[in-house]
Amino acid sequence: MQAQRLIATAQALMAGDRGLLAMDESTGTCNKRFAELGIALTEEARRAYRDMIVTTPHLGDAISGAILYDETIRQKTLRGLPFARALEDAGIIPGIKVDAGAKALAAHPGELVTEGLDGLRERLADYATMGARFAKWRAVITIGGATPSRGCIEANAHALARYAGLCQEAGLVPIVEPEVLMDGDHPLERCAAVTQAVLLAVFNQLDTQQVMLEGMLLKPNMVLPGAACTEQSTVDDVADATVQCFSRAVPAAVPGIAFLSGGQAAGLASARLNAMNVRFKSRLPWALSFSFARAIQQPALAAWRGVAANVPAAQQALFHRADCNRAARRGEYDAQADAPRQA
Numbered sequence: 045m046q047a048q049r050l051i052a053t054a055q056a057l058m059a060g061d062r063g064l065l066a067m068d069e070s071t072g073t074c075n076k077r078f079a080e081l082g083i084a085l086t087e088e089a090r091r092a093y094r095d096m097i098v099t100t101p102h103l104g105d106a107i108s109g110a111i112l113y114d115e116t117i118r119q120k121t122l123r124g125l126p127f128a129r130a131l132e133d134a135g136i137i138p139g140i141k142v143d144a145g146a147k148a149l150a151a152h153p154g155e156l157v158t159e160g161l162d163g164l165r166e167r168l169a170d171y172a173t174m175g176a177r178f179a180k181w182r183a184v185i186t187i188g189g190a191t192p193s194r195g196c197i198e199a200n201a202h203a204l205a206r207y208a209g210l211c212q213e214a215g216l217v218p219i220v221e222p223e224v225l226m227d228g229d230h231p232l233e234r235c236a237a238v239t240q241a242v243l244l245a246v247f248n249q250l251d252t253q254q255v256m257l258e259g260m261l262l263k264p265n266m267v268l269p270g271a272a273c274t275e276q277s278t279v280d281d282v283a284d285a286t287v288q289c290f291s292r293a294v295p296a297a298v299p300g301i302a303f304l305s306g307g308q309a310a311g312l313a314s315a316r317l318n319a320m321n322v323r324f325k326s327r328l329p330w331a332l333s334f335s336f337a338r339a340i341q342q343p344a345l346a347a348w349r350g351v352a353a354n355v356p357a358a359q360q361a362l363f364h365r366a367d368c369n370r371a372a373r374r375g376e377y378d379a380q381a382d383a384p385r386q387a
């Protein structure tokens with residue numbers, strides 16, 4: 045029964061052309077983004093911002109699931125509905141970020157390991173009673189001269205698999221997020237090699253921990269050249285390298301891959317997802333979707349700026365980006381038509 049429920053939730057998150065909205069910034073990350081725009085760093089400002097997102101008209105037409113943060117899942121809309129309930133009412137499945145953040149990995153300078161396994165079984169049970177039906181855990185892999193190390197990859201892969209097992213036990217679909225960062229001047233090929241090695245380690249650990257692949261989702265980075273690399277690839281080259289990498293490392297039993305945006309410009313993230321679906325959709329075993337935070341939210345946050353009168357403009361900007369990514373799932377995103385809004 046539990047297995048059927050997990051599979052049904054994973055499939056519902058990937059169905060059709062809708063995708064995921066990550067709105068699970070920790071208080072620190074949210075405050076950092078607010079500070080850049082001069083928005084008050086208060087609990088009420090964070091609540092008001094998430095209220096603006098969740099009450100965006102027709103958001104459920106483009107978004108199948110939204111990932112909340114601990115503070116947010118305990119908050120309510122102005123009309124008094126818990127956010128998880130407001131999402132359900134909008135036809136959006138509520139999820140929850142459950143990791144406790146990436147911390148320095150001992151004996152591995154410059155590398156991180158994600159913490160949060162202690163007490164996770166109890167926290168998952170709590171979140172399930174608050175309405176969460178899926179969860180997210182992000183591991184961070186840094187490309188540098190001598191990194192990532194085997195120790196970093198394996199520690200993170202092990203933690204992701206332990207987390208995923210606990211989620212499935214609790215009836216929540218785990219979103220497994222190993223993020224290879226864009227930071228650095230490495231070429232596309234290096235990102236491809238690192239991403240493949242990370243994915244192989246993650247799926248090895250998922251198998252060891254007996255995670256049911258049909259009842260989970262993968263949330264990876266796209267295969268990209270480093271942000272400071274002098275040779276930036278075309279959209280089609282990114283699509284080809286990304287699909288080749290995932291074809292080699294992701295079992296066909298996984299129902300879907302929902303990419304993170306990782307700091308890419310919003311329009312570029314849409315264009316790259318679009319190119320993957322245009323070129324490969326009919327031949328792939330898994331759905332290719334999105335689970336963006338910045339590439340959906342950033343224009344809306346800039347339009348909102350903490351001012352109630354800006355809510356309609358911010359909601360329009362949010363819906364527009366969600367709808368662009370929905371088009372990208374169908375392979376129908378029109379980058380040229382979208383360009384003026386990106387300028």
Ligand code: 13P
Pocket residue numbers: 066182221304305306307335336337338339
């Ligand atoms: P970005 O799309 O901004 O990379 O965020 C996705 C996410 O959820 C990171 O954990």
